[in-house]
Amino acid sequence: MNKVAFSSWNGKVVDNRNGKAEKDVAANFPAPGGKVAAMMGWGGLVASDSKADIPSLTFNYLKEARKISCGECSVCMIGIDRLLDIMGRMADGKGSKTDLSEMQVIVKQVSANSKCSFGQSALYPVLDAIKYYKADFVALITGEKKLNGKEYQSTVTAPCMDACPAGLDIPGYIELIKNNRFEESLGLIRQDCVLPGVIGRTCTHPCEDACVRKDIDESLSIRLLKRAAADFDLANGAKPFGAPAKEKEEKVAIIGAGPAGLAAACQLRLKGYGVTIFESLPHAGGMAAVGIPDYRLPADVLTHEIDLIKRMGVEIKLNTKIEKLSIKDLKKQGYSALFVAVGAHQGNRIGVEGEAEGYEGFVDGVKFLRDMNLGIKIEPAGKVMIVGGGNVALDCARSCxxxxxxxxxxxxxRSQAEMPASDEETEGALEEGISIRFLSVPVKIIAKNGKVTGAECIKMKLGKPDESGRRRPVPVKGSEFTVKTDMIIAAIGQSPELPTMDTKVGTTAWGTVEADPVTLTTQMAGVFAGGDCVSGPATLIEALNMGNRAAEGIAAYLNGNAPAEQVSFAGVDLAKQRGQGLVVNNAAADVALLDPKKRSGGFEEVEGGFIAAQATQEARRCLRCYRVVVWE
Ligand SMILES: Cc1cc2nc3c(=O)[nH]c(=O)nc-3n(C[C@H](O)[C@H](O)[C@H](O)COP(=O)(O)OP(=O)(O)OC[C@H]3O[C@@H](n4cnc5c(N)ncnc54)[C@H](O)[C@@H]3O)c2cc1C
Known part of the structure; x- marks a missing residue:
């Protein structure tokens, strides 16, 4: 939708109807991908077709908005009901002259008196429709026109939901917590997130960065609220997943029991497919099991959530590494589709002299964490140096x-400002007595009798920004220095280690699998891929989301259906809205952290969760910024 006939988005009007030349077509209107003739959403009304039926669009918009209206402050629910009544009457040829002015008054009343962000903003586009398409509404009242009776497409989002890679219904589950309905809240979370306790502890929470409250007082603690719902379940007798749909004949094979594989397995099982996961390690969970240390994610939380998935009938074959992938063999074994979700488990080389010599005391970060999580004893030496500035480096250091x-x-x-690790992790490390040497890098591993004794390093300065936007580190000539150390852990990224494939499944220059970004299908029909082995090292929630989408793609493939056409509203500013009401400042609730003095010598969880009363209190801070969009 690059050229519009009409737009009132965010109050900026562009009107190109009747062939009127309008210079400013680059107005602030959303440009959804896919074919859209007209749309109505929280920011206004946009039509690419000058003949679009705006009264019918408005009627459908009100019907969808009514589903989101919760009734708690009642004004929005009663107002929308009344608007629907009036439009219904108009459609039956029983409209009256005063209908349009009454509708305008109702919209203003609802916007001014609703308590949540949805009620305050949702009805503005109705005012635009009446103002700029008045003749079409009058034609409805006079009986010259009828509502077209079509069901329009619609979607519901919110700034937090839009930022969440898995699109979780965040305002929905928070509202349930607010009303003390923890069990139902968890049920809603689980629809798109099969590992809620894991994600509630470890998610990078982009939702919190998008939270509208961030600019008022503080973002909501969305991650901790999700954890509260999962912890409540664990403490009150875990509820199983929903029952699988009617059993289907087809079976699906999945390689890798990480978040991507587990999410796909769970969603496919719910659809009734038989699922077997082949996993090379003795534990399921992928990096959540063998990467993330226990002080951030206790093993029993992950085990519990995997057990629930197994109880649905998902078979997980542990200690079963697929070295060579033969689609023919899998088909012979009765599998109709395959999902490759092998993650990225190969530590990247730092590219310095001595690292390939196999010196004792030199190890890559993912292997170090894997060994530790699998219970392989690591003898603490005097000093350890960890190379890297990301979360994996921090996990290694804090585990040491x-x-x-x-x-x-x-x-x-680089310097602290460019460090990719989260602030929480860096602060935690500093509290635990870990030192960070910035603007320095090792250039040579020093060893004696095959054992690491130190590293030759060089100082760096920051040059011009590179393609990542961060300033490029440049060596300072003559600044070499030596650091004595007993162990070096290289934690500068991971790459996938793919099984040999006898198919035409393509790979990229980064060694990742090529897959369609929407359906996750590869070049080989029936073979899908997702998670870190497609995206490169990313996050748990992104991997889970790819697992969810792969399940949809696989089901469509097995049913012989074409994937549904996608209309995307990505890039549309959801936080910008008309009619933000007054919000009373109210800071987020705090949770207790384990005393830094008690952290060495054990892996006790550092972050405490909310107790139920704190969670309901925190949930009350949600502004419920739902945004409804309807389009044809
Ligand atoms: C140390 C560390 C800490 C992290 N911390 C966080 C965090 O706090 N928050 C966050 O959001 N993300 C974090 N991540 C990233 C996150 O863990 C990954 O993005 C996510 O686990 C990817 O999921 P996946 O299912 O694609 O792959 P994985 O989780 O890697 O799972 C892949 C699975 O496939 C198995 N496999 C591989 N090859 C084969 C084969 N040939 N045959 C059979 N099985 C095979 C592997 O053993 C593994 O179990 C962290 C990553 C690391 C390394």
């Missing part, structure tokens, strides 16, 4: 403190 290393140092080539 707990294993008993006395001196833990991170070496990072």
């Amino acid at each position: 403190v707990r294993i008993g290393f006395k001196n833990v140092e991170i070496i990072y080539r």
Whole structure:
């Protein structure tokens, strides 16, 4: 929708109807991908077709908005009901001259008196429709026109939902918590997130960055609210997943029991397909099991959530590495489709002299964490140096403190401002006595008798920004120095280690699998791929979402259906809205953190969760910024 006939988006009117030349077509209107003749949403009304039936669009918009109206402050629910009544009467040829002015008064009353962001903003586009398409509404009243009776397409989103890779219904589950309905809240979360306790502890929570409250006082603690729903379930006798649909004949094979594989398995099972996951390690969970340490994600939380998935009838074959992938063999074994979700488990090389020598005391970060999580004993040496500035480097360093290393140092080539690790992780590391040497990098591993004794390093300065936007580190000539250390852990990223494939499944220059971004199908029909092995190292919630989408893609493939056409509203500013009411400042609730002095020597969880009363209190801060969009 690059050229519009009409737009009132965010109050800026562009009117190109009647061939009127309008210079400013680059107005602030959304440009959804896919074919859209007209749309109505929280920001206004947009039509690419000058003959679009706006009264019918408005009627459908009100019907969808009514579903979101919760009735708590009643004004919005009663107002929308009344608007629907009036339009219904008009459609039956029983309209009156005063209908339009009455509708305008109702919209203004609802916007001014609703308590949540949805009620305050949702009805503005109705005012635009009446103002700019008045003749069409009058034609309805006089009986010259009828509503077209069509069902329009619609979607519901919110700034937080839009930022969530899995599009969780965040205002919905928060509202249930607010009303003490933890069990139902968890049921809603589980629809798109099969590992709620895991995600509630470890998610990178982009939703909180998008939270409208961020600019008022503080973002809602969305991640902790999700955790509260999952913890409530664990403490009150876990509820199983819903029952699978009618059993289907087809079976699906999945390689890798990480979040992507588990999400796909769960969703496919719910649809009634038989599912087998082949997993090379002795534990399921992928990086959530063998990457993330226990002090951030206790193993029993993950085990519990995997058990629930297994109880649905998902078979997980552990210790079963698929070295060579033969689609023919899998088909012979009765599998009709395959999902490759093998993650990225190969630590990247730092590219320095000595790292390929196999010195004792030199290890990559993912192997170090995997060994530790699989219970392989790691003897704490005196000093350990961790190379890298991301969350994996921080996990290695903070684990070393707990294993008993006395001196833990991170070496990072840029400054603190460019460090990719989250602030929470960096603060935690500093509290635990870990030192960070910025603007430095090792250039050579020093060893004696095959064992690491130190590293030759060089200082760096920051040059011009590189393609990532961060300033490029440049070595400072003559600034070499030596650091004595007993162990070096290289944590500068991971790449996938793909099984050999006998198919035409394509790979990229980064060694990831090529897959369609929507359906996750590969070049080979019936073979799908997702998670880190497609995206490169990313996050748990992104992997879960790819698992969900793969399940949809696989089901469509097995049913012989074409994937549904996608209309995307990505890039449309959801936070910008007309009619934000007054919000009373109210800071987020705090949770207790384990005393830093008690953290070394054990892997006890650092972050405490909300108790139920704190969770309901925090949930009350939600502004319920739902946005409804209807289009044809
Ligand atoms: C140390 C660390 C900490 C992290 N912390 C966070 C965090 O706090 N928050 C966050 O959101 N993300 C975090 N991540 C990223 C997150 O863990 C990954 O993005 C996510 O796990 C990817 O899921 P996946 O299912 O694609 O792959 P994985 O979780 O890697 O799972 C892939 C599975 O496939 C198995 N497999 C591989 N090859 C084969 C084969 N040939 N045959 C059979 N099985 C095979 C593997 O053993 C593994 O179990 C972290 C990653 C690491 C390394």
